[in-house]
Amino acid sequence: MGGLGRDALHTVLLILRREFLTRVRGRFFLIGTAVLVVLVAGFIVLQAVVLNRATTTVRVGFVGATQALAEPLRAAVTGGGITVQTKDVQSVSSGEDQVRSGNLELLISGDPAAPEVEFKDQLQPTVATALDGLIKQVAFEQALAGSGVDPATIEAKVAAARFHPVALDPNAAQRTQRIVVGIFVAALLFTALQLYGGFVATGIVEEKANRIVEILLSTVRPRQLLFGKVVGIGLVGFIQLVIVGAVALLAGLKTQAISVPTVGVTAVLGGLLWFVLGFVFYALIYAAGASLVSRQEDLAMVTAPISILIVGPYVAFFWMVANPGNPIGIALSLVPPFAPVLMSARMATGDAQAWQVVLAVLLMVAAIGGMNALAARIYSNSVLRIGSRVRLAEAWRGRI
Numbered sequence: 001m002g003g004l005g006r007d008a009l010h011t012v013l014l015i016l017r018r019e020f021l022t023r024v025r026g027r028f029f030l031i032g033t034a035v036l037v038v039l040v041a042g043f044i045v046l047q048a049v050v051l052n053r054a055t056t057t058v059r060v061g062f063v064g065a066t067q068a069l070a071e072p073l074r075a076a077v078t079g080g081g082i083t084v085q086t087k088d089v090q091s092v093s094s095g096e097d098q099v100r101s102g103n104l105e106l107l108i109s110g111d112p113a114a115p116e117v118e119f120k121d122q123l124q125p126t127v128a129t130a131l132d133g134l135i136k137q138v139a140f141e142q143a144l145a146g147s148g149v150d151p152a153t154i155e156a157k158v159a160a161a162r163f164h165p166v167a168l169d170p171n172a173a174q175r176t177q178r179i180v181v182g183i184f185v186a187a188l189l190f191t192a193l194q195l196y197g198g199f200v201a202t203g204i205v206e207e208k209a210n211r212i213v214e215i216l217l218s219t220v221r222p223r224q225l226l227f228g229k230v231v232g233i234g235l236v237g238f239i240q241l242v243i244v245g246a247v248a249l250l251a252g253l254k255t256q257a258i259s260v261p262t263v264g265v266t267a268v269l270g271g272l273l274w275f276v277l278g279f280v281f282y283a284l285i286y287a288a289g290a291s292l293v294s295r296q297e298d299l300a301m302v303t304a305p306i307s308i309l310i311v312g313p314y315v316a317f318f319w320m321v322a323n324p325g326n327p328i329g330i331a332l333s334l335v336p337p338f339a340p341v342l343m344s345a346r347m348a349t350g351d352a353q354a355w356q357v358v359l360a361v362l363l364m365v366a367a368i369g370g371m372n373a374l375a376a377r378i379y380s381n382s383v384l385r386i387g388s389r390v391r392l393a394e395a396w397r398g399r400i
Helices: 006-024 027-053 064-076 092-101 125-145 153-162 171-209 212-216 221-254 263-288 295-320 325-333 339-349 354-382 392-397
Strands: 056-063 082-089 106-109 116-119 164-167
Touching: 006 027, 006 171, 027 064, 027 221, 056 064, 056 092, 064 082, 064 106, 064 125, 082 092, 082 125, 092 106, 092 116, 092 221, 092 354, 125 153, 171 221, 171 263, 171 339, 221 263, 221 354, 263 295, 263 339, 263 354, 295 325, 295 339, 325 339, 325 354, 339 354
Parallel strands: 056 082, 056 106, 116 164
Antiparallel strands: 106 116
16 A cells, blocks of 8 residues: 555554454444354254255166175165165276266276275275175185085185275265365355455445545545555454454364365465465455445445355356366466455365465455555545546546
């Protein structure tokens, strides 16, 4: 906001304190934060309860001789919320494709007494235990069929019989968790940027309509007032997100909705970083736009295009989830208007590389510097214009 001397900094801090205390003591912050905490924690707990109680259907494919295990496996896995569906598969390669695509959870092939069991990322424990028992039984029966064998040898074969697990995609479960967390972060940032940017715009129009701004600007400079207002409101939003993020992280870890703690920690820290950068960038745009009008009825006309800038990245994120390596999506996540939502979400999903994050932050800081100069000029030239809407060209030139 330009150079700040000691007196100017003291003035900005006073404005910041006024904005912060006014907002943080308000009912909206107190009630809104409590509601958000309850909703976020309740949603995570509910998801964990529903997932734990839901009936799990395990689709199992059998190749060749292992088809003999199908019916015994269905009979062995009964109750406990688990249902086994079996399918005869023509070849191992075909079955592996079905496992990778999600049409099958397990593929069993080879010798029924020592089969190979292939799965995507996780092997259902109950099914694994049932298979282990069945395989030992098959090995026992095969040993008995060979008459004249010493009983000790039979027992040794039974004890040694087991299947050989092969994970085709061991990181799939963590990837799913990261995507869910990424969607949560994108939605939260999308909402927070619009909400707190709107607070900045509404506050400016209220001060113009009540002519309070004329009193304030008789003792402080326009840039100081703008800077104090943006930082004060932003600090309120930051504190609210810290509280919500901490509750979400604790609830996720306690309910084991997030099995890898670093996923949640990265999402929270990345979300807070990009809220700060994104809020400052968008708040300056909201402030410049709001300074052009004097009535709340006219505010929607100038803030609607800004809201579209925030909605766009949120919608684009869902396309990026399906195409994480697409160069267009990666490029969009680096561009300042899109980075706050897209890069924060990509950090949560684990798709963003370190150099991409650093580059996006540097570009965002540069964009904030440029937007600061633009917004401060428009705000200074139009905030005292009461009445009809100020045209953008006039605000830029400072023409009265």
